[in-house]
Amino acid sequence: MIRVSCRKPTMRYLLTGFAVVLLGFTTAQSQQRKPAKPAPAKRPSSQQKAPQPATGISPEIRMALDHISANSMRGHLSFIASDMLAGRNTPSPGLEIASEYIAAQFRRAGLEPGGDAGSSGEKGYFQTADWKVTEADIDSFELTINDGSEIANVKPGQVSLSGELKIDLKSVPLVKVDYSNAAALAALKPELIAGKVVITEIPDFRREDRSLWMEMSRARTEFLSKIRGLNPAFIISVDRVAQFGTGLGGGRLIDPDRAAQASGAPAPQFLTVVNKQVIKMFDSMAAGDSKGSISLKTGPPLQKPAKIRNVIGVLRGSDPVLKDTYVIVSAHYDHVGGGPGAGCAPIGDDNICNGANDDGSGTVSVIELASALATIKQRPKRSIVFITWFGEEKGLLGSRFYGKHPAFPLDQTVAMVNLEQVGRTDSSEGPQLNNASMTGFDFTDMGPIFKAAGEKTGITVYKHEKNSDPFFGRSDNQALADAGIPAHTLCVAFVYPDYHQAGDHWEKIDYENMARVNQMVGLSLLTIGDNTDAPKWNEANPKTARYLQAWKGLQQK
Ligand SMILES: [Zn+2]
Secondary structure (H helix, E strand, C coil), X not given: CCCCCCCCCCHHHHHHHHHHHHHHHHHHHHHHCCCCCCCCCCCCCCCCCCCCCCCCCCHHHHHHHHCCCHHHHHHHHHHHCCHHHCCCCCCCHHHHHHHHHHHHHHHHHCCEECCCECCCCCECCEEEEEEEEEECCHHHCEEEEECCCCEEECCHHHEEECCCCCEEEEEEEEEECCCCCHHHHHCCCHHHHCCCEEEECCCCHHHCXXXXXXXXXXXXXXXXXXXXXXXXXXXXXXXXXXXXXXXCCEEEEECHHHHCCCCCCCCCCCEEECCXXXXXXXXXXXXXXXXXXXXXXXCCCEEEEEEEEEEEEEECCCCCCHHHCEEEEEEECCCCCECHHHCCECECCECECCCHHHHHHHHHHHHHHHHHHCCCCCCCCCEEEEEEECCHHXXXXXXXXXXXXXXXXHHHEEEEEEEECCCCCEECCEECCCEEEECCCCCECCHHHHHHHHHHHCCEEECCCCCCCHHXXXXXXXXXXXXXXXXXXXXXXXXXXXCCECCCCHHHCCXXXXXXXXXXXXXXXXXXXXXXCCCCECCCCHHHHHHHHHHHHHHHC
């Protein structure tokens, strides 16, 4: 599920400088990592019915659903959520490796490729977005700090910059401001600051207890707006905790379709310097004007090609007409990556957000459903399209791209089921065994189909009174809903302990429960796939008005 504002250092820079260290370290660490047991299953409460024997399912479908294996998903997830894929940021080598892995699994299941046609005209499994990604122009970077007695030359790896900066300052006077001295801050006069570079020490609240984050980030915003109000040439902050910087920003994706209206990256508020000599200079400086000066030069970010891919495979339907109508089952295979700049809350030295549950669990469920449903001889009437999206964490990028460049006609696409966080049962709201919830539960008539399939497979499908509607916009179903397609996200734990943190590991997934949930999903897909009536938006629910509008627009094309 998306959480906004992930700041990203330049990928190449991060991975080259950083990964070498990390990989060396993490392999040792992962071997050491004790396999954590999934939360002990408590006795299911009245809400969580124990699995009942399946009834009213044909032997062939029963066999296909039994094909869904906890061990198989464990195998897939232990690779996809491994440190080697470094949290599958968009774009990144880890994401690319994951896309190849998923395509290989679709090939193994015998799915029809649903992606772009190659030069031979033959379709592959990848739908590629030819975008650009910004990268800091390291070669044009220069930073020297002179405190009047010595000069420090700061390297690109010794700074952290969020956003992109084009600046050229030559020997600009330095003025030291004590971040923690509120009285002195209040008394600051414009003539002391204007046109100079402020050097200070802004604490990184993410290193503190989460309970302090709100307060500390508010204090930081106040400090920065106070200083910026006095028109400094620029602000730099020293960091004596980090070992190295996260680099010169970049990593911003540019969608050529939207480049025109896309505003550039926000100007960074300050530059963090991680350099021992500069810290020594800073400590020996008195607050206020100093004899020091600074020269800082950075060029506009470079734009590099970024090939990012949705992975698409099709189980072609059996009905001569309805086989050209489509039911999508999907999940996002990206996550937020790793490293200090990734917005990934580290745990000790582990700063890779592996995203096993978000949304590795959905991704391996799509793979497993593909291989299970592909065993059915009597295919459903409609075609089932299996898709894994890129860039969900950066704003539903892959699904929105699909909405604009559909691989299959949207007016022939009758439904979408998106799987999110279906692996962990240790929800922050208490154990979630043998149940699943759909966002926007009453938005279409698909809820009862999943409920009925749940009754046959021992899974309680329910409307989460608090989260159902507010979470409708928090994942990729939103992009297809905006295009008019009846679309929902199915989830087991909306919030769980390691959400967007380094502890979201594959060992903490409840694979047996996930297998049961996927049997319910599989049966639901087959039901929709065999139903000659396509799912519909619930016109009685005012929250569906704009989706209904979009759907009508599709039908008129
Ligand atoms: Zn997610």
